[in-house]
Amino acid sequence: MAVNLPDASEKVERCGMERSVWRVVMLLLFAAMAVTGCFLSIALGAADISLSQVVEILLHPQAAPQDQIIWNIRLPRTIVGALVGLNLALSGAILQAVMRNPLADPHIIGISSGAGIAGITVMILFPALEYLITPVAFVGAMLAAVAIYMLAWKNGIKPVRIILAGVAVSAFLSAGISGLLVFYSDRVNGALMWMVGGLAARSWPHVSIIVPYAMIGLVLAIASSHYLNILQLGDDMAKGLGVNVEVTRIVLTAIAALLAASAVSVVGLLGFVGLVIPHVSRLILGSDYRFLIPGAALLGIAIVTLSDTFARVAFAPVELPVGIIMAFIGAPFFLFLLRREL
Amino acid sequence: MENMIEVRDLKVTLAEKTIVQHMDLDIPKGRITAIIGPNGCGKSTTLKAVCRINPVSDGRILLLGKNIWDYSYKEFARKLAILTQSPQAPADLTVRDLVSMGRFPYRSFFGKATKEDQDCIDWALEETSLVSYQHRILQTLSGGERQRAWIAMALAQKPQVLLLDEPTTYLDICHQLEVMKLLERLNQELGLTVALVLHDLNQAVQFAHHVVVMKKGSLVTSGNPADVITVDLLKEVFRVKAEDVFTSAGVRTLVPMDLYEK
Numbered sequence: 354m355a356v357n358l359p360d361a362s363e364k365v366e367r368c369g370m371e372r373s374v375w376r377v378v379m380l381l382l383f384a385a386m387a388v389t390g391c392f393l394s395i396a397l398g399a400a401d402i403s404l405s406q407v408v409e410i411l412l413h414p415q416a417a418p419q420d421q422i423i424w425n426i427r428l429p430r431t432i433v434g435a436l437v438g439l440n441l442a443l444s445g446a447i448l449q450a451v452m453r454n455p456l457a458d459p460h461i462i463g464i465s466s467g468a469g470i471a472g473i474t475v476m477i478l479f480p481a482l483e484y485l486i487t488p489v490a491f492v493g494a495m496l497a498a499v500a501i502y503m504l505a506w507k508n509g510i511k512p513v514r515i516i517l518a519g520v521a522v523s524a525f526l527s528a529g530i531s532g533l534l535v536f537y538s539d540r541v542n543g544a545l546m547w548m549v550g551g552l553a554a555r556s557w558p559h560v561s562i563i564v565p566y567a568m569i570g571l572v573l574a575i576a577s578s579h580y581l582n583i584l585q586l587g588d589d590m591a592k593g594l595g596v597n598v599e600v601t602r603i604v605l606t607a608i609a610a611l612l613a614a615s616a617v618s619v620v621g622l623l624g625f626v627g628l629v630i631p632h633v634s635r636l637i638l639g640s641d642y643r644f645l646i647p648g649a650a651l652l653g654i655a656i657v658t659l660s661d662t663f664a665r666v667a668f669a670p671v672e673l674p675v676g677i678i679m680a681f682i683g684a685p686f687f688l689f690l691l692r693r694e695l
Numbered sequence: 696m697e698n699m700i701e702v703r704d705l706k707v708t709l710a711e712k713t714i715v716q717h718m719d720l721d722i723p724k725g726r727i728t729a730i731i732g733p734n735g736c737g738k739s740t741t742l743k744a745v746c747r748i749n750p751v752s753d754g755r756i757l758l759l760g761k762n763i764w765d766y767s768y769k770e771f772a773r774k775l776a777i778l779t780q781s782p783q784a785p786a787d788l789t790v791r792d793l794v795s796m797g798r799f800p801y802r803s804f805f806g807k808a809t810k811e812d813q814d815c816i817d818w819a820l821e822e823t824s825l826v827s828y829q830h831r832i833l834q835t836l837s838g839g840e841r842q843r844a845w846i847a848m849a850l851a852q853k854p855q856v857l858l859l860d861e862p863t864t865y866l867d868i869c870h871q872l873e874v875m876k877l878l879e880r881l882n883q884e885l886g887l888t889v890a891l892v893l894h895d896l897n898q899a900v901q902f903a904h905h906v907v908v909m910k911k912g913s914l915v916t917s918g919n920p921a922d923v924i925t926v927d928l929l930k931e932v933f934r935v936k937a938e939d940v941f942t943s944a945g946v947r948t949l950v951p952m953d954l955y956e957k
Contacts, residue, residue: 593778594796
């Protein structure tokens with residue numbers, strides 16, 4: 354089964370020119386949403402700071418307490434949220450093409466759990482090595498991906514087997530993570546927050562962890578878009594067109610694992626972003642990865658920053674982890690895809 | 696006659712099952728070669744081994760005198776194009792987008808499509824009479840038009856040899872002839888070497904210059920289609936009782952009448 358959406362064809366039955374105009378307009382709209390999401394995430398919160406003040410503080414920072422709130426609490430949190438959204442959305446978009454599976458997502462197939470158990474081991478047992486957390490999480494993510502491939506391999510790869518192997522690997526590793534969190538509950542602040550994925554108290558150190566990986570991942574994802582397009586024709590046709598399918602698949606999985614691992618390193622196991630965002634992007638822009646990649650990146654930024662703002666503001670003074678909001682949106686969406694595609 | 700492709704003593708084993716053994720195959724340059732044989736005799740498996748999709752357990756395959764595995768991936772795709780049986784495509788792919796994928800073997804990693812790529816895509820669309828369909832969604836086309844779009848993609852690779860796995864299966868008689876006529880024209884006008892798996896033996900006689908007959912994973916015979924495809928061959932290879940019928944123009948056609956007992 355390919356990454357097919359049956360009724361996308363009816364929707365996008367337009368002539369070439371009109372279609373590219375539509376795509377550009379939609380990308381601009383996504384960009385506007387991303388900017389809006391980031392701005393609202395900076396502007397809204399427990400401390401009441403008016404919109405004009407926020408703009409003033411961003412443009413001319415001073416030493417007032419309000420400036421501290423904007424610059425040291427809200428802005429880094431917004432940047433972390435935006436980049437986590439971007440990374441997970443791109444990771445999911447790549448995995449869906451590489452595994453030829455519409456339900457692939459770093460969280461569902463266990464790559465995030467692999468990154469999570471490796472990352473949390475460093476955090477708890479070797480806190481002095483915290484700067485290594487993303488490389489180690491990346492290794493964990495890759496090992497989980499390899500395990501899933503090997504478990505799912507039986508005369509080729511079937512989408513359903515990948516999902517089932519991923520669920521099993523994910524459950525196994527999550528049990529390990531929970532065990533570690535229980536044994537060392539004194540050493541982890543907000544273990545629950547970490548299990549569902551939350552942005553509380555994320556600040557500049559977290560920004561510096563995720564920024565390099567997000568930038569590298571974004572460039573690589575854009576550069577791989579024509580490989581991702583050709584993989585959608587199936588392995589045989591891709592080989593016929595001169596793609597080294599095995600190596601390409603490993604490299605692309607590594608890029609997806611790197612993106613997911615750096616996101617998991619800073620927010621924990623935030624699910625469904627990698628599943629929902631690429632699909633929405635595909636429904637609107639079509640399955641051409643030259644548009645789908647930037648579309649997913651912008652939507653990822655928009656949705657995570659907006660969801661996190663909602664999670665902070667809607668139930669104040671209680672603050673929900675953004676992962677809960679994403680699961681409320683994502684789980685029904687997953688079922689919708691399951692009924693439609695498998 | 697010079698050979699585009701030479702297969703010697705090929706053995707292909709997939710999932711611990713040997714499907715093709717001691718298989719020899721010549722695909723002459725500039726000709727149309729039809730590969731025929733009963734279902735499951737290893738025709739597709741052989742074709743996929745030739746285009747490096749299937750691994751080879753033993754034997755050798757030469758393309759233009761050079762071992763196929765000595766070519767780089769993209770170099771190989773610039774020499775040989777393959778059209779597999781019922782290939783898949785994303786539901787919203789346009790004909791032009793599909794054809795443009797045929798230019799992949801000419802692109803560098805960060806490279807953009809060049810003027811030459813665009814010209815080549817236009818040329819491939821023209822050769823397959825798809826210019827007016829180029830912005831249509833592939834899946835909204837009829838089976839025959841869709842098959843032509845895939846052939847256009849293969850042409851955009853500018854290959855010297857085109858391999859097709861049952862290109863006429865699932866098509867009605869009109870679209871079957873349309874595809875065969877197109878391949879015949881590409882062969883005549885461009886000198887393109889064509890090799891295809893066929894089920895219709897009369898089409899093999901009508902369009903092919905060379906025919907290769909397979910049974911149980913190896914070669915039975917090969918040669919001039921009119922000489923090879925006979926009432927006896929149908930008995931030997933397909934267990935079918937057939938008769939020769941001559942049209943008013945004197946063209947011989949094989950008509951299957953009955954089955955021989957096992």
